[in-house]
Amino acid sequence: xxxxxxxxxxxxxxxxxxxxxxxxxxxxxxxxxxxxxxxxxxxxxxxxxxxxxxxxxxxxxxxxxxxxxxxxxxxxxxxxxxxxxxxxxxxxxxxxxxxxxxxxxxxxxxxxxxxxxxxxxxxxxxxxxxxxxxxxxxxxxxxxxxxxxxxxxxxxxxxxxxxxxxxxxxxxxxxxxxxxxxxxxxxxxxxxxxxxxxxxxxxxxxxxxxxxxxxxxxxxxxxxxxxxxxxxxxxxxxxxxxxxxxxxxxxxxxxxxxxxxxxxxxxxxxxxxxxxxxxxxxxxxxxxxxxxxxxxxxxxxxxxxxxxxxxxxxxxxxxxxxxxxxxxxxxxxxxxxxxxxxxxxxxxxxxxxxxxxxxxxxxxxxxxxxx
Amino acid sequence: xxxxxxxxxxxxxxxxxxxxxxxxxxxxxxxxxxxxxxxxxxxxxxxxxxxxxxxxxxxxxxxxxxxxxxxxxxxxxxxxxxxxxxxxxxxxxxxxxxxxxxxxxxxxxxxxxxxxxxxxxxxxxxxxxxxxxxxxxxxxxxxxxxxxxxxxxxxxxxxxxxxxxxxxxxxxxxxxxxxxxxxxxxxxx
Amino acid sequence: xxxxxxxxxxxxxxxxxxxxxxxxxxxxxxxxxxxxxxxxxxxxxxxxxxxxxxxxxxxxxxxxxxxxxxxxxxxxxxxxxxxxxxxxxxxxxxxxxxxxxxxxxxxxxxxxxxxxxxxxxxxxxxxxxxxxxxxxxxxxxxxxxxxxxxxxxxxxxxxxxxxxxxxxxxxxxxxxxxxxxxxxxxxxxxxxxxxxxxxxxxxxxxxxxxxxxxxxxxxxxxxxxxxxxxxxxxxxxxxxxxxxxxxxxxxxxxxxxxxxxxxxxxxxxxxxxxxxxxxxxxxxxxxxxxxxxxxxxxxxxxxxxxxxxxxxxxxxxxxxxxxxxx
Numbered sequence: 001x002x003x004x005x006x007x008x009x010x011x012x013x014x015x016x017x018x019x020x021x022x023x024x025x026x027x028x029x030x031x032x033x034x035x036x037x038x039x040x041x042x043x044x045x046x047x048x049x050x051x052x053x054x055x056x057x058x059x060x061x062x063x064x065x066x067x068x069x070x071x072x073x074x075x076x077x078x079x080x081x082x083x084x085x086x087x088x089x090x091x092x093x094x095x096x097x098x099x100x101x102x103x104x105x106x107x108x109x110x111x112x113x114x115x116x117x118x119x120x121x122x123x124x125x126x127x128x129x130x131x132x133x134x135x136x137x138x139x140x141x142x143x144x145x146x147x148x149x150x151x152x153x154x155x156x157x158x159x160x161x162x163x164x165x166x167x168x169x170x171x172x173x174x175x176x177x178x179x180x181x182x183x184x185x186x187x188x189x190x191x192x193x194x195x196x197x198x199x200x201x202x203x204x205x206x207x208x209x210x211x212x213x214x215x216x217x218x219x220x221x222x223x224x225x226x227x228x229x230x231x232x233x234x235x236x237x238x239x240x241x242x243x244x245x246x247x248x249x250x251x252x253x254x255x256x257x258x259x260x261x262x263x264x265x266x267x268x269x270x271x272x273x274x275x276x277x278x279x280x281x282x283x284x285x286x287x288x289x290x291x292x293x294x295x296x297x298x299x300x301x302x303x304x305x306x307x308x309x310x311x312x313x314x315x316x317x318x319x320x321x322x323x324x325x326x327x328x329x330x331x332x333x334x335x336x337x338x339x340x341x342x343x344x345x346x347x348x349x350x351x352x353x354x355x356x357x358x359x360x361x362x363x364x365x366x367x368x369x370x371x
Numbered sequence: 372x373x374x375x376x377x378x379x380x381x382x383x384x385x386x387x388x389x390x391x392x393x394x395x396x397x398x399x400x401x402x403x404x405x406x407x408x409x410x411x412x413x414x415x416x417x418x419x420x421x422x423x424x425x426x427x428x429x430x431x432x433x434x435x436x437x438x439x440x441x442x443x444x445x446x447x448x449x450x451x452x453x454x455x456x457x458x459x460x461x462x463x464x465x466x467x468x469x470x471x472x473x474x475x476x477x478x479x480x481x482x483x484x485x486x487x488x489x490x491x492x493x494x495x496x497x498x499x500x501x502x503x504x505x506x507x508x509x510x511x512x513x514x515x516x517x518x519x520x521x522x523x524x525x526x527x528x529x530x531x532x533x534x535x536x537x538x539x540x541x542x543x544x545x546x547x548x549x550x551x552x553x554x555x556x557x558x559x560x
Numbered sequence: 561x562x563x564x565x566x567x568x569x570x571x572x573x574x575x576x577x578x579x580x581x582x583x584x585x586x587x588x589x590x591x592x593x594x595x596x597x598x599x600x601x602x603x604x605x606x607x608x609x610x611x612x613x614x615x616x617x618x619x620x621x622x623x624x625x626x627x628x629x630x631x632x633x634x635x636x637x638x639x640x641x642x643x644x645x646x647x648x649x650x651x652x653x654x655x656x657x658x659x660x661x662x663x664x665x666x667x668x669x670x671x672x673x674x675x676x677x678x679x680x681x682x683x684x685x686x687x688x689x690x691x692x693x694x695x696x697x698x699x700x701x702x703x704x705x706x707x708x709x710x711x712x713x714x715x716x717x718x719x720x721x722x723x724x725x726x727x728x729x730x731x732x733x734x735x736x737x738x739x740x741x742x743x744x745x746x747x748x749x750x751x752x753x754x755x756x757x758x759x760x761x762x763x764x765x766x767x768x769x770x771x772x773x774x775x776x777x778x779x780x781x782x783x784x785x786x787x788x789x790x791x792x793x794x795x796x797x798x799x800x801x802x803x804x805x806x807x808x809x810x811x812x813x814x815x816x817x818x819x820x821x822x823x824x825x826x827x828x829x830x831x832x833x834x835x836x837x838x839x840x841x842x843x844x845x846x847x848x849x850x851x852x853x854x855x856x857x858x859x860x861x862x863x864x865x866x867x868x869x870x871x872x873x874x875x876x877x878x879x880x881x882x883x884x885x886x
Contacts, residue, residue, distance in 0.1 A: 014693045033697075036854055046505035053490075054514055058521050089400050127851030129770060134597040200771055200849050203856055217428055217451070220479025233451065304400040305432065305447050305458065318434045318445065333432045341482040352697075353774075353853035370505055 011039055018047050024121070024359065025366030029343070031355070038355050041347045043340065048370040056330040061087060061162055061297045064330060069156035071332055072368040075114050076153075077106045078310045079332065080160035085241060086306035086319040086330075087162045090299040093291055099164035100243045101284040105177060106147070106159070107308075108273040108280070112184060113143040114311035115266045115273075118363045122263060123195055125360040126204050132195060139187060146176055162297050164290030174281050181274045188270060196267070202260065209346065209358045211257030219342040223313025223335050224269065225361065227253045228261035235309035242308075247279050262361040296325045303329075312336050312363055334368040379403045379455040382424040390422075391415040402447070402458045409461040412444075413471035419448055419457060420476055426450050427457060430477045435487040437516050442491055444470060463493055472498040490515035570652075574662050578651040578803060583613040585802045588836070589843050596847040620795035628691060628788050635689035640789070640796035642682030646675045647800040650807045655730050657820045657827035668729040669721065672811065673714055676766070679804070680706040683768075683775065686797075687785035698784025701854060702775035706766050708861040713762030715869035719755040719876040720748055720815045733819030749816040755872050756816050758865055763808045763842075765861065767801065770846035774854055809838035 011032040018028040026047035032040040052071060056064045061083075068079040081103055088095060120136025144154040149170055151159035159166045195201055211221070211229040226233055234251045236244040252268035254261035299321040307316035313335025320329040339362055347355050376398050383403065386393070391414045395406040407415045419427045427448035436443045446459040463470060472495035473480035484495045485504040492513040495501060503510060512519055535542055587602075587610065594601025602609025627636060653672050655661035665671055680703055687699010721727060724735040738746045749756045765772040775784040786797050813819060813834040820827030852860065 012693050012696075014697075036697075046503075046507075049505040051514060054519075054521055123850060127770065127773065128849060129593070129847055131593075131597050131847050134599060138598060194848070198849060200852055204850060204853060218478050220429065220431055220477065222431070231451070302399065303436075303445075305402060307431075314431060316432055316447075318432060318447070320436055329434070329436045331432075331434045333434075337482065338431075338479055341479065345478075351853060351855065353851075 009034065024364055027340075027359075027364060027366055027369075029347075029359070031347075033352070036351045038347060038350050038352065041344050043343055045340070045366070045369050048366045050371065052371040053329075053331060056327055058326060060325050061299075061327065062295070064327060065160060065162075066156075066158045068332065069158060070367055071334065071371050072310065072312075072315070072336075072365050073155060074117060074365050075110045075311050076155060076157045077103070077110050077160065078308060078315050080157070081107060081242075082306055082308050082310075082315050082317040082332070083319070083330065084160050084162045085308065086304055086317040087297065087299050087321075089304050089306055090302055090319060090321055091162075091297070093163060093293070095164055095291065096288045097243065097285050098168075098287040099289045101280050102150075102165050102169070102289065103160060104243055104247075105277055105280045105284075106150070106157075108276045109143060109146065109177070109180070111311045112270050112273045112277075113140050114363075115270050116140065118266055118360075119191065119195070119263075121363075122357075122360045123201075125356050126201065128195075132191075135191070139184070142180055142183065146173070146180055149173055149176070161290060163293045164288070166290075168289050174284070177277060177281055181277055184270070184274060188267070192267070196263075204353065204357055205259035205263060207256075208259045208354045209257070209350070209361075211346070215342075215345075216257075219345075220338045221313070221342060223310070223339070224262060224265045224363075225313070225339060227251065228265045229257040230255045235307060235314060239307070241306070246283070247276050249273075249276050259357050259361050298323060298325050307333070310335055312365070312368070313339055332368075332371060334371065336362070336364045336366075336368040337371075340364050340369055373401070375454055375456065376401065376403055378453075379457065382422075382453070382455060383457075385422065385424050386418060390418040399458065402456045404458045404460060406460050406462070409444075409463055409470055412459075412461045413473070413476075415459060416446065416448075416473055416476055419459070424453075425455060425457075426452050427455055428452070430473065430479055433473070433480060433483040433487060435491040435493060435515070437491060439517055440464075442468070442493060442516075444487065444493060446473070465492070468492060469494045469496055471496050472501075474498050489513070492516070570662050574651050575648065577656075578648055578806075579799075581806050582799055582802045583617075584836075585806050585839055586613040586616070586798075588839065589802070589846075592840060592843045593847045596844070617795065620798075621792055623791040625791040625793065626788075630691045631788070632689040632691070635685045636788075637793070639682050639686035639689060639785075640793045640800070642685060643679050644796045644800040644803075646678045646682075647803040647807065649675055651803070653729065654807060654810045654814060655733070655819075656831050658730065658734075660828060661730070664728065664730055667727050669717060669727040669732070669815075672729075673710075673717070676804075676808075677710055679766075679800075680710075683785050686789070687775075690785065690788040692788055694787050695785050698775045698787070702768060702785060704854070705768070705772060705774060705857055705861075708858060709762045709765035709772075709865070712758050712861065712865035712869040713766060715866070715873060716755045716758040716762060717815065718873050719752045722873070722876050722880060723748060723751055729814055733814055733821065736818040737821050745818055745821065747816060747818040747821075752816065752872070752876065754868070755876070756812075758869050758872060759812065759816070761865065763812065764845070765857070767804050767808065769805070769842060771849045771851045772857060773846075773851055774857060805839060805842060806835065809835045809842065812838050 011034045013030065013032050016029045016031060018026040028044040028047065030042045030044065031038050052067060055067055059067065065080045065083055068083055069076040071079050116136045116139045120133040123132025124130055147157060148154050150173055151157040151166065211225060213229050213231050216226050216229045216231065230253060232251055232253045237251060249272045252265050252272065254264055301321060301323045303318070303320040305316060305318045307314050314333070315335055316333030318331040318333065319327055322328040343359065343362065347358055350358060380403060383396070391407055391411040393405050394408060397404050419425050427450045429449040429451055430446060431449055432447040434445045436445065441462050441464050444461050444463065448457045448459060449455070461470060470493060472484055474484070474497060482504055484498055485501060487493055488495060488501055489503040489506050490513060502508065535544065591601045591609065602612040605611045605615045627633060650672060652662035653665070653668055655664060683702040683706065684699050687695045687702065720732065724732045726732060736746050736748060740746055744750060768775050786794060789797065813831060817834050820831040822830035
């Protein structure tokens with residue numbers, strides 16, 4: 001007999017970011033909370049926008065390569081390679097095989113380092129108090145040592161050139177790479193023991209979020225997120241570039257599309273990358289590492305689109321050249337940018353704890369998103 | 372001229388002129404470039420997505436380019452099943468700068484079209500939320516156009532209407548600016 | 561007159577012992593966590609960072625004390641005290657050895673947990689009065705969590721009370737003297753292993769420690785109910801949290817690990833060794849596992865731990881009945 005007038009509740013509007021202790025960079029997400037449930041998600045990006053594309057139009061190609069490192073700052077080699085691939089396709093030149101192999105080795109090493117970094121951040125976001133994050137940074141130190149030896153820089157390498165790479169390997173570098181692979185395998189076992197089958201970790205990741213195939217293709221999601229939804233798609237196998245067709249490796253795919261699967265796909269990709277690096281090191285031919293090209297390159301007039309499989313998805317470069325020494329339009333299609341657009345739908349109707357975990361599987365690098 | 376582009380050209384022959392009119396078609400480094408009139412862009416995208424011999428279900432990149440007398444919007448499409456690579460281009464001009472949005476077909480057009488809007492000033496009709504994405508909401512001008520300068524955008528310099536006296540500084544600042552470093556900072560031997 | 565002096569001196573002694581141990585716990589937490597993360601933690605201030613907690617305390621005292629404008633000022637200032645005072649009051653109840661204690665009440669155990677349950681009020685008030693959404697969310701989470709986990713906590717202690725037959729803390733320790741079969745000490749953990757597990761989980765949740773540190777979840781809501789606190793108010797929170805950790809570890813040692821019983825060494829030393837072992841175990845858990853989500857936490861507390869603790873009481877009762885009077 002009591003009338004049930006609907007209890008008026010108001011939603012609380014909370015800002016996550018742009019500065020926050022979880023390590024995703026300057027991402028600002030404004031959420032409306034109804035208790036612990038997220039009702040509305042509104043991302044605001046652009047805090048790291050540096051007008052890279054305008055700068056590209058005013059720089060020579062070598063300068064563009066140096067600047068593009070800063071886009072995906074965790075995976076320097078990928079950005080450089082994609083611009084070099086686009087320019088080489090326009091100019092229709094062939095890169096010497098030793099340079100291709102070196103590019104592949106460095107890209108796969110960077111992929112390993114990226115996925116380890118994701119592992120560290122994922123544990124930290126779920127609350128294991130920086131343990132995983134600091135262990136991940138320790139692995140990255142080993143990677144930085146290798147990379148510093150060949151390119152001179154740790155983080156922004158500026159190593160790939162149009163027509164090849166910058167410098168040849170030093171003595172013993174290839175052995176160091178193999179040692180890194182062995183060490184990485186040993187440590188992966190330790191990491192899997194610590195985190196992967198931990199009860200709490202499973203409880204926080206299994207059945208949290210669901211990416212379906214149709215939804216992922218609709219939103220243009222590529223990379224590990226697409227593979228965890230069940231689409232076996234990897235540009236290294238399905239649209240091969242460089243010398244990837246000469247290596248044997250698998251594409252790990254899972255079916256459920258939850259946090260656990262995204263984690264699993266990335267961990268398995270590390271194993272596959274180690275395989276590729278080992279094969280590349282054993283097969284690398286001797287020879288020149290660079291085409292004979294002038295320092296300021298002049299691709300002919302035209303436009304092309306080149307894409308590679310970056311650690312977050314399809315990294316593409318749309319290059320329009322007007323025959324001069326500077327690109328007329330160089331657009332980087334950043335995978336994190338395209339993937340991140342989907343959080344308005346994906347993160348709705350989740351609890352806050354799940355919200356953080358799901359944001360972590362996007363693995364956004366704000367340099368790439370904002371450029 | 373590899374076999375994939377031949378297959379794509381073969382498949383493109385199945386497009387009737389009632390769907391949309393291809394103004395120009397050429398092969399461009401592995402992609403098939405199609406030029407369409409901007410009024411038909413939505414029909415073109417829809418046909419390319421739904422036509423059973425084309426089935427381009429992946430729109431992976433939308434870019435804008437500013438050629439000085441006109442601007443172009445380039446849609447790069449790919450088919451997961453059949454492997455077609457198509458680049459669809461539409462021309463707009465500064466005065467006549469409206470296009471239909473691809474959002475109803477692919478949600479991935481959301482942020483990419485917003486970025487083109489704020490950088491080039493091309494409006495997309497039918498977009499749910501067309502406002503600035505990377506730049507501030509009140510940013511003047513369209514940065515990636517060719518007539519926008521790279522630096523020294525004077526509208527953004529803050530005007531300082533107070534004189535030195537209002538800050539408590541002397542009118543002639545040269546005394547303050549003298550430093551104590553002698554010999555241009557070289558060490559005295 | 562002498563009574564007042566005696567009370568004052570006892571109070572000062574308790575506070576001194578408490579603060580010293582808390583500083584050691586603060587140091588241990590950072591150092592142990594650091595070593596588990598394959599890094600050395602503090603090395604500069606004093607040899608191996610031993611004076612770091614002192615430096616941190618000084619820093620906190622000298623910082624600017626900011627009270628945000630729109631807060632409920634009285635509650636804002638009151639909240640740290642509501643957490644600090646109970647935590648340090650508990651130090652008066654635990655006996656370090658048969659002769660060193662501040663007060664030995666006949667209802668020691670009962671009084672202990674009665675004071676412990678005042679602490680959640682402080683968390684709620686801190687979250688509410690800060691006038692910030694992060695704090696409010698943190699405070700509410702903390703309230704829900706602490707209240708739900710106190711029930712299995714208290715029910716688990718009933719097992720110990722049934723075996724020892726008394727609520728007096730000294731008597732509980734004395735019941736654990738001697739050995740079974742000659743070499744296994746007669747600690748209650750061997751009589752009540754299940755109860756120990758329940759008690760330990762309840763402690764971690766009551767103290768807002770990992771894996772139940774949802775109210776202070778760093779990556780989600782900055783610092784939870786303490787976001788707006790600065791300077792010594794924040795210092796009081798930290799001191800209270802570590803004091804509670806120490807004193808609850810002491811309680812675990814008294815109830816389950818035999819208190820001060822042990823060969824060769826004086827009883828007080830055994831007590832501290834065992835307590836620090838339990839503290840180290842808590843730090844180990846904090847550095848290793850991620851945190852639970854709020855609904856999983858509540859699930860665990862109400863659907864799993866509560867029936868388990870009731871089951872524990874029943875089974876203990878049956879076994880006591882079967883074993884006969886002791």
